[in-house]
Amino acid sequence: GQQVMQIPQYQHVQEGEDFTTYCNSSTTLSNIQWYKQRPGGHPVFLIQLVKSGEVKKQKRLTFQFGEAKKNSSLHITATQTTDVGTYFCAAFSGGYNKLIFGAGTRLAVHP
Amino acid sequence: DTAVSQTPKYLVTQMGNDKSIKCEQNLGHDTMYWYKQDSKKFLKIMFSYNNKELIINETVPNRFSPKSPDKAHLNLHINSLELGDSAVYFCASSQEGLAGVDEQFFGPGTRLTVL
Numbered sequence: 662g663q664q665v666m667q668i669p670q671y672q673h674v675q676e677g678e679d680f681t682t683y684c685n686s687s688t689t690l691s692n693i694q695w696y697k698q699r700p701g702g703h704p705v706f707l708i709q710l711v712k713s714g715e716v717k718k719q720k721r722l723t724f725q726f727g728e729a730k731k732n733s734s735l736h737i738t739a740t741q742t743t744d745v746g747t748y749f750c751a752a753f754s755g756g757y758n759k760l761i762f763g764a765g766t767r768l769a770v771h772p
Numbered sequence: 773d774t775a776v777s778q779t780p781k782y783l784v785t786q787m788g789n790d791k792s793i794k795c796e797q798n799l800g801h802d803t804m805y806w807y808k809q810d811s812k813k814f815l816k817i818m819f820s821y822n823n824k825e826l827i828i829n830e831t832v833p834n835r836f837s838p839k840s841p842d843k844a845h846l847n848l849h850i851n852s853l854e855l856g857d858s859a860v861y862f863c864a865s866s867q868e869g870l871a872g873v874d875e876q877f878f879g880p881g882t883r884l885t886v887l
Binding site: 694704709759762 | 812813814815816817820828862864875876877878879880881
């Protein structure tokens with residue numbers, strides 16, 4: 662079945678540094694979603710990318726969808742302690758809105 | 773005003789017991805899901821219902837049985853609990869948007885510990 666590989670598994674940064682997590686698939690994706698899960702919390706939807714080469718921004722967060730629609734990235738500029746959590750990419754596999762999640766990247770931000 | 777709610781939040785039980793987790797959404801969504809998140813944070817879909825009809829049934833042991841009495845509720849019953857069932861179980865819901873897909877709204881999770 663479809664798999665979505667996500668790296669890195671962990672990232673420790675100093676507050677103010679940038680952070681990027683990457684998502685890759687061996688197959689072309691129809692779209693990709695990103696979720697954030699705070700420690701002890703539940704996944705919360707951040708964004709959905711659909712178009713080849715699409716770039717979307719949410720304040721300090723920049724999301725990209727590759728030209729071939731096989732990879733995606735989430736970049737956070739000047740991290741803050743509120744950015745702490747696990748970031749997941751997720752892609753639909755088959756029909757019925759079946760989401761396949763990447764393994765997640767756990768971000769720790771040191772003040 | 774919680775969009776997706778789950779009960780209980782924590783569940784500690786002995787091996788071999790049977791337990792249920794309940795989920796309700798007040799978003800008017802047609803589709804509901806159960807996910808399992810293990811200790812390594814890996815999130816995997818278990819089941820999905822659309823308008824009370826089972827549409828996704830992953831390779832989950834028969835001991836897990838979902839039930840959807842109406843489209844706002846999706847419960848999960850687990851028989852003969854095993855140590856490996858310890859995890860956080862998330863309920864989620866979604867509504868297919870104009871683009872054919874839509875975001876999923878997750879409940880707060882139920883942390884199940886099997887002793």
